[in-house]
Amino acid sequence: MNILDNFKLNREKENFRDVIESIYNGVEFKGTNLWVLVFAIFIASLGLNVNSPAVVIGAMLISPLMGPIMGLGLGMAINDLTLLKKAGYNYLFAAGVGLVTSTIYFAVSPINDAHSEILARTSPNIYDVLIAFFGGLAGILATSSKLKGNVIPGVAIATALMPPLCTAGYGLATWQLDYFLGAFYLFLINTVFIALATLITARLLKFPFKVHPDDKEKTRVNRIVWAIALVTLLPSIYFGYDIVKQNNFQKKANQFVENEAVFPNNFLLKKVVDANSKEIILTYGGLLIKDSAILDLNSKLGKYDLADCNLKIQQGFSYLNETSKNSEQDNLLSSALNEKAKQIEVLSYKLDSIYKQKDLSKQVYKEIKAQHPSVESLILQPTILTNDSIQKNVWISNVKSTEKLNATDKTKMKEWLKVRLNTEEIFINFEN
Structure with missing residues (x-):
């Protein structure tokens, strides 16, 4: 079996008439579709306002904005002027409703901070173009197939039409023109390249023309389409290049500092x-x-x-x-x-204590040696005695001598060390 057969679409293609009818039905914003659009706008605006990715994703899933955009692409692909006009009108109407509604919401909202969910929609680049284009390809392929699966919801999330439109409303409401322009440009990127992907795919799948165009008209339409795509694409290439430069600078700067x-x-x-x-x-x-x-x-x-x-x-x-x-x-x-x-003070105190303990041990050894010449080494260390009822500071010591010390000498040495070290308790081990 030829491996290329796995990529063929003929066996799964939906009837062209059914696909066109489905896109026609999704283009219009009346009744249910219009109310779903309004609710999706509010959900997206709330998600952006409280910086909740889950809420924003929910708005993407229920947003019906994909319909008129795919209608624009299909209308150009099959030369259906009626579908093109209808899709264009409803697209502009939906965009206007979204912009006005989100602007009103953010104007009355007590929260006006630009969180990460808003900022993420204000700097589009070439990668957003690629996402929109491949998302559009997946969307029209799924619509044209009998095996739609969960592609359409996935495309709605990936291309993210509603959040940038609502972010543009935020820019208007807060008088931040750079936010408005950045977000609205992202919305236009998604529109143009989803429509372009729909047009290209419909032509490749050989959707039937409603009115067969002559060669001159076909050439003129193609030029207009590619001109729009190019004008939309160029700024995103610049912004994408700028992001790459910034990322390289960050990486080199971090290496330099480290x-x-x-x-x-x-x-x-x-x-x-x-x-x-x-x-x-x-x-x-x-x-x-x-x-x-x-x-x-x-x-x-x-x-x-x-x-x-x-x-x-x-x-x-x-x-x-x-x-x-x-x-x-x-x-x-x-x-x-x-x-x-x-921290430096604590460490300094500990270091001083170590040196003081070392000097004290050396001096006490000399004094004991003067009293008891047979003593040849001394270990002296402060510690804490702990049991069920008490916890107190004590000293421990190990005295090694060349001759065995009698009980009287041991007692005198212990009492002397108590006075010398100013402690009530000391434990001494004698070695000889």
């Missing part, structure tokens, strides 16, 4: 990498970093293709004393420095 930006007796409190302005800002706590060390660090930028990057080094409390518009960052930095200072 490998090179290490100073003795200093710790990195904060790192800011701004790909748009090509700037790296590093804030350190600890000892003062010399100008020569900073110059040396700057000279290493070229190794990571960051020669045109602006590197700023901010140091500890001098950074805190600068006038800052962001008090929250100052508080975080101050807290971090205080915490590090406490």
